[in-house]
Amino acid sequence: MSRLVLALGLAMLLPAEAAPGAGATVVVVVRHAEKATDDPRDPTLSEAGQARAAALATRLANTGLDAAFATQYRRTQLTAAPAAAQAGIEVGVRPVDAANAERYGPDLDRDLRALPAGSTVLVVGHSNTVPAIVSALSGQATPEMPETEYDRYTVVVLDADGAGRVFQSRY
Template identity: 50%
Template sequence: MSASMKRSLALLLTAVVALAGCTTPRRDKPADALTFVVVRHAEKATDDPEDPRLSDLGRERARRLATLLADAPVVAIYATEFRRTRETAQPTADAHHVPISAYFARGPAGESAAHWRRDHDRGTVLIVGHSNTVPDLVAALSGQPATPMPETEYDRVTWIRFDADGRARVEITRY
């Protein structure tokens, strides 16, 4: 084999290997998948015992949540009727130009979850609740048991991602 043919063969093999690297399996884009992000409201102030606002620390945490979700395809945001949940969701709502829809904090978690699953089949849905409601919402959405949330915990983020077959995968992170 001549040197010229060897070089041509080497170039051809290089091209084949390079093209083979381009044929990766198709993965659903984030916008094509359904993800629920469930958080507790951020730290609350002591200004009102019934319906407090967020504290300075809570407002900073709400901004961090918006940063965390900056690249997510947020299609809906739900918060309870209380100021602290709406204020937690507001920076994300502003960043994505998505309105905050209210849900009843004391309503059955299963009903809320069924409503959200029926209304959304793709994108990221942010749900802001309370320490005594988040675990039930996570369990109802995912069909998996959820860890209780102590009153002092504000940084848990539960990601519930659904695959093409509708199976839920739950991941917990902190922010």
């Protein structure tokens, strides 16, 4: 994919003043889309959730998505799947549970910073993990996420110097 197409795709994600510099990694962090009621423990996505996952894929089109990560739950993987399929990549599963919940964000931060410079990554989590992930990546306090919120779209630009810049939007 040409650098121009990638630049245009990333420009759609970020405000003009947030353009990533050379070697910056761009991480898009979202909560899973609206869940169905088909399974109380591990539901799939509702029709609204499927539409939101498709909207996320549209938003990430032409960004040169290099990696996508989700938890072990179907709702996170199904949210990431359309964007990953569009980019020709697999969704990597990073399980979260009570045993690793406290270290989940910091461990993800470490692993994302180890990716090749200039990577673009999608991370799909839950209302109780997204704020901690964003905080771990950026070093900034992040507002809690209510159980009813599905449309927060956070971009963390990890600059080559290690700094993390945060930009939030809705989708």
